[in-house]
Amino acid sequence: MDVKLFVTIRKLSGSNQYQYAGKLGISRSLVAKIETGERAITTDISAKVREEFGADYIEQVAKLVK
Numbered sequence: 001m002d003v004k005l006f007v008t009i010r011k012l013s014g015s016n017q018y019q020y021a022g023k024l025g026i027s028r029s030l031v032a033k034i035e036t037g038e039r040a041i042t043t044d045i046s047a048k049v050r051e052e053f054g055a056d057y058i059e060q061v062a063k064l065v066k
Contacts, residue, residue: 001041001046001049001058002041003034003035003037003041004065005058005061005062005065006034006035006041006049007035008061008064008065009049009053009057009058009061010031012061013053017031017032017035023052024045024048024049024052025048026045026048030045
């Protein structure tokens with residue numbers, strides 16, 4: 001998962017960084033650092049996004065951001 005997809009999923013879900021962090025079980029500051037490129041998206045975080053939103057939804061969004 002790349003940063004653009006990570007951010008697009010958050011925005012399409014209507015979540016701010018605090019809400020998105022809560023859904024993923026991570027801190028808001030980590031979400032901000034990922035979005036600014038300071039931190040990488042780990043496989044664990046990617047798995048949390050897939051668990052929360054579903055693989056099919058993520059694939060659909062990925063098609064939109066390409």
